[in-house]
Amino acid sequence: MEVIVAPGKVAACEIAARRIADTVREYPAAVLGLATGGTMVRVYRELVRLHRNKGLDFGGVTTFNLDEYIGLEPQSPHSYHTFMREHLFDQIDIDRNNTNIPDGMSPDICGSCAAYEKAIADAGGIDLQVLGLGANGHIGFNEPGSPLDSRTRMAVLTDETARDNARFFDGDETRVPRECITMGVSSIFEAKKILLVAYGEKKAAVVAAAVKGTVSVRVPASVLQKHSSATVVLDEAAASTIYRQNIKPI
Numbered sequence: 001m002e003v004i005v006a007p008g009k010v011a012a013c014e015i016a017a018r019r020i021a022d023t024v025r026e027y028p029a030a031v032l033g034l035a036t037g038g039t040m041v042r043v044y045r046e047l048v049r050l051h052r053n054k055g056l057d058f059g060g061v062t063t064f065n066l067d068e069y070i071g072l073e074p075q076s077p078h079s080y081h082t083f084m085r086e087h088l089f090d091q092i093d094i095d096r097n098n099t100n101i102p103d104g105m106s107p108d109i110c111g112s113c114a115a116y117e118k119a120i121a122d123a124g125g126i127d128l129q130v131l132g133l134g135a136n137g138h139i140g141f142n143e144p145g146s147p148l149d150s151r152t153r154m155a156v157l158t159d160e161t162a163r164d165n166a167r168f169f170d171g172d173e174t175r176v177p178r179e180c181i182t183m184g185v186s187s188i189f190e191a192k193k194i195l196l197v198a199y200g201e202k203k204a205a206v207v208a209a210a211v212k213g214t215v216s217v218r219v220p221a222s223v224l225q226k227h228s229s230a231t232v233v234l235d236e237a238a239a240s241t242i243y244r245q246n247i248k249p250i
């Protein structure tokens with residue numbers, strides 16, 4: 001696992017965006033796995049800047065998002081469909097037909113999860129999977145306890161995640177849907193490369209558990225330690241517990 005520590009959150013997001021841009025430049029038909037959430041806002045802002053100012057071309061790129069809430073229309077201001085349109089897709093030259101987000105309104109959730117897995121396989125698999133990190137160690141919506149061999153499926157948010165995500169629902173935790181579709185831990189792990197981004201002191205303890213702790217379903221992100229090409233980009237605050245653990249008592 002490669003760990004990069006940037007001097008601040010802006011620098012961390014710039015480094016992450018540059019890694020994504022490198023993949024797109026190297027493989028113009030790259031398949032990207034994408035995340036949503038606060039961390040990604042800055043990463044996507046930088047990608048949009050690279051598109052506008054540096055000609056980064058998304059015309060041949062295909063994307064698969066990690067997750068979506070069940071019961072939210074794609075047009076809902078709170079859906080991840082809307083998040084992706086606003087923060088990335090509306091601002092770059094990607095072909096909308098090549099963007100994929102789980103369908104939280106499907107009348108056949110199991111069938112649509114299986115179809116999502118098939119679509120990823122048909123696209124040749126994910127070249128680069130971008131991840132944020134939940135305060136409880138989740139990746140996608142794979143909450144602690146999610147089986148390491150899990151695939152795209154319906155899952156249930158923990159109380160902690162619902163509380164964390166209330167900030168996207170006008171601070172009202174009761175409005176956060178508890179059910180979602182998420183790519184599984186195993187579906188994520190199959191990506192050729194993985195790039196996890198985390199910043200801020202609030203993430204420091206879970207970052208240490210993910211990067212240095214025992215690989216366990218209790219911290220789903222810890223599985224990334226076993227991946228052959230996983231990079232973690234942090235700011236100094238998010239890396240602070242790792243540093244502290246390295247300090248030997250006198």
Ligand code: F6R
Pocket residue numbers: 034035036037038039040066067131132133134135138139140141
């Ligand atoms: C969202 C997702 C989640 C977030 C995680 C961190 O698509 O996959 O795992 O990446 O909850 O969210 P933020 O960046 O808001 O702290």
